[in-house]
Amino acid sequence: MKRVMLTGLIVTLAAGSSAVLAQDGDAQAGFAYVTYFECNAGREFRADEIIERSYRPHYDAAVEAGEIAQWSWMSHFVGGKWRRALVLAAPDMDSLLASAGALGEVIEEATPEAGRVFTEICPIHEDYVWETVPGVGGTSVGAERGVAGLSIYMDCDMNREERLDELMGGPIGAVYDAHVADGELFSWTWLAHTVGGKYRRLLSLTANDHSSMMRARAAIIADLSTGRLNRSYTQMNDICPDHDDYMWDIKIATP
Secondary structure, three states: OEEOOOOOOOOOEOEEOOOEEOOOOOOOOOEEEEEEEEOOHHHHHHHHHHHHHHHHHHHHHHHHOOOOOEEEEEEEEEOOOOOEEEEEEEOOHHHHHHHHHHHHHHHHHHOHHHHHHHHHHOOEEEEEEEEEEEEEEOEEOOOOOOOEEEEEEEEOOHHHHHHHHHHHHOHHHHHHHHHHHOOOOOEEEEEEEEEOOOOOEEEEEEEOOHHHHHHHHHHHHHHHOOOOHHHHHHHHHHHOOEEEEEEEEEEEEEO
């Protein structure tokens, strides 16, 4: 674990799945079911082929039918033990859980051999359900997203999370908004833990490429380290003293 001196206060939803928000400024809840896989690095290409050829038609059909809002498949570029991530997004928890369960059953029945091979390649996984925080970050469904993502998974003081959300919806979030408006980033999303492991918040960004992401990150750190913003930045680091960073390649993002 690393000290959150904003050495990476930036991310991707789980990057390809930006949160589901209403347009015209009226925020609504959005949920993302993310499965993070530990895989055999020497056989990951085969897992990607299975997702593309065997699983993708079912996920695409679920989007077209309105059962889920979007789905994404991401591959590890830099970070810890997670090598792949599957993201399903929907506007409410009931739809998300029902669709995730139904899709799992359909895929298992339709492609049993592909499922067996996939499980051999990626035998360990960890599930999280993330929820958007109304009025804080996010992009509309179907909005253009970058192919490079940076995700920061934050370990926070549960008793102070409300204050953290206020900071992200106020002075800190305004900095990210400015960099999206300037075209340096495609999107940023702030997500709250609903179900899963130890991480309590996820800050997710997407950009054109990883180099652009790192330049934007450096500029954001500089902005947050000066003047009155530094007080908010310091308080955020105090609430969430530890984090893990991942850089993702967003291999599939639908829509």
